[in-house]
Amino acid sequence: MPADILVINPNSNQVITDALDAALAPLRFATGPSIRCVTLSDGPLGIESQNDVELVTLPLRRLIEQDNMAGAFVIACFSDPGLHVCREATRRPIFGINQCGVLTALARGDRIGIIAIAARSIARHRRYLRQNEVTDRLAGERSVDMSVAETASDERTTIRLRCL
Numbered sequence: 001m002p003a004d005i006l007v008i009n010p011n012s013n014q015v016i017t018d019a020l021d022a023a024l025a026p027l028r029f030a031t032g033p034s035i036r037c038v039t040l041s042d043g044p045l046g047i048e049s050q051n052d053v054e055l056v057t058l059p060l061r062r063l064i065e066q067d068n069m070a071g072a073f074v075i076a077c078f079s080d081p082g083l084h085v086c087r088e089a090t091r092r093p094i095f096g097i098n099q100c101g102v103l104t105a106l107a108r109g110d111r112i113g114i115i116a117i118a119a120r121s122i123a124r125h126r127r128y129l130r131q132n133e134v135t136d137r138l139a140g141e142r143s144v145d146m147s148v149a150e151t152a153s154d155e156r157t158t159i160r161l162r163c164l
Contacts, residue, residue, distance in 0.1 A: 117147070
């Protein structure tokens with residue numbers, strides 16, 4: 001049987017982790033790896049600033065260092081907090097959903113667009129795109145101007161997404 005995949009929600013919002021777990025249900029099958037979703041209880045309620053990214057980096061690394069069951073890790077936050085320092089902590093694969101999502105989108109098209117949760121996140125996202133040398137492929141980025149918690153439990157999220 002393949003090793004576990006540990007999906008880590010680096011914020012402390014259990015509602016987000018539960019939504020991740022439900023979204024991943026169709027990917028669970030008998031002959032595949034098990035997928036475990038966990039919440040980083042040390043994290044803020046949402047990763048919404050560079051400060052939040054920095055706060056979760058070392059707790060994420062410690063969690064990865066302590067987990068001996070996972071064959072791979074997924075950092076389930078668009079900011080990919082701690083991605084590089086976590087990769088230094090293990091020989092097992094660590095995937096960040098921003099990096100994976102952007103590279104997958106670019107494999108399918110020439111340009112990408114990003115929907116940010118908050119306007120103040122856009123500068124951080126662009127800095128990360130520059131680090132990955134893909135800024136010239138960004139068509140644009142817009143914000144729904146909500147908190148992480150609001151996007152997980154507020155009916156307005158769909159309405160705001162439709163208005164973008």
